[in-house]
Amino acid sequence: MKxxxxxxxxxxxxxxxxxxxMGFALDNLGDTMIFRKNKDRSIRINKIEGAKLPFDIYKNxxxxxxxxxxxxAEANFGIDIEIYKKYKPGSGLGSSAASSSGTAFAINELxxxxxxxxxxxxxAMLGEEVACGSQxxxxxxxxxxxxxxxxxSYSPLDIISIPTPAELYVTxxxxxxxxxTLDGRNVLPKKVKLKKAIKxxxxxxxxxxxxxxxxxxLIARSIEDVIAEPVRKLFIPHFDLVKESVxxxxxxxxxxxxxxxxxxxxxxxxxxxxxxxxxxxxxxQDKGIEYNLxxxxxxxxxxxTL
Ligand code: HSE
Numbered sequence: 001m002k003x004x005x006x007x008x009x010x011x012x013x014x015x016x017x018x019x020x021x022m023g024f025a026l027d028n029l030g031d032t033m034i035f036r037k038n039k040d041r042s043i044r045i046n047k048i049e050g051a052k053l054p055f056d057i058y059k060n061x062x063x064x065x066x067x068x069x070x071x072x073a074e075a076n077f078g079i080d081i082e083i084y085k086k087y088k089p090g091s092g093l094g095s096s097a098a099s100s101s102g103t104a105f106a107i108n109e110l111x112x113x114x115x116x117x118x119x120x121x122x123x124a125m126l127g128e129e130v131a132c133g134s135q136x137x138x139x140x141x142x143x144x145x146x147x148x149x150x151x152x153s154y155s156p157l158d159i160i161s162i163p164t165p166a167e168l169y170v171t172x173x174x175x176x177x178x179x180x181t182l183d184g185r186n187v188l189p190k191k192v193k194l195k196k197a198i199k200x201x202x203x204x205x206x207x208x209x210x211x212x213x214x215x216x217x218l219i220a221r222s223i224e225d226v227i228a229e230p231v232r233k234l235f236i237p238h239f240d241l242v243k244e245s246v247x248x249x250x251x252x253x254x255x256x257x258x259x260x261x262x263x264x265x266x267x268x269x270x271x272x273x274x275x276x277x278x279x280x281x282x283x284x285q286d287k288g289i290e291y292n293l294x295x296x297x298x299x300x301x302x303x304x305t306l
Contacts, residue, residue: 008102023142050085061127090178097139100127146302184259
């Protein structure tokens with residue numbers, strides 16, 4: 001194989017109660033990337049469309065992941081990369097994770113699948129460190145595995161695929177303001193009261209059980225975040241109104257996507273997800289903020305060849 005074109009999905013990390021530990025992939029929103037082998041063994045980013053990102057491979061998540069994988073594999077070729085971003089960085093929808101995991105997947109294909117899926121997650125986490133300062137696995141694992149994932153442990157890394165109910169849909173509103181993951185992490189409490197911690201891990205257990213049991217009501221009542229949401233929602237215009245509008249119109253629940261500012265809502269069925277879209281739209285229209293709205297099935301495939 002000399003070149004490859006891939007789709008790398010947007011992802012929702014945390015899913016409210018699973019800070020740094022849960023995530024899922026979208027089906028129809030994500031970036032496109034093209035990778036071409038070259039003989040001079042250099043790694044170059046030739047094109048970036050849709051976002052302002054560094055072309056320096058040591059500062060670009062994709063370039064860095066490609067470099068690391070090829071050096072470790074002692075590859076006898078280099079790579080020319082083209083990146084087509086379809087949604088903005090700083091959205092809370094795993095933009096850097098799409099670049100990192102898309103690169104890990106594509107380079108592995110060009111190396112005749114030298115690495116395991118877990119190793120790809122580890123390489124993609126290096127890209128996350130370049131882009132946002134920490135080796136976080138929730139977005140990249142969701143992008144690579146597809147569906148819902150749980151990062152059961154960071155050390156050693158242990159990723160679990162969680163079953164996804166067939167009728168689960170997500171609606172996302174992305175206000176066009178930028179919240180850097182680093183800023184979203186700096187506001188988090190350094191200590192958490194035991195009472196709150198109990199609530200959070202009980203909800204995470206509830207969410208995982210609900211997904212496994214196809215129990216939509218259990219999923220709905222488990223999507224609660226008593227740790228990050230109370231401080232992070234302050235960055236997001238009209239967050240409480242949007243959240244209320246989701247449940248008022250029959251959606252299951254809503255929360256902050258990753259570190260924000262996007263807000264995700266889960267629904268049973270596409271029709272309900274469209275109603276949620278209209279409800280979110282009603283809250284934001286005429287408020288003078290630009291925004292994008294998306295409805296997607298949960299993306300079961302993750303990164304894929306186009
Ligand atoms: N779990 C991360 C956070 C998601 O909430 O900061 C961003 O990668």
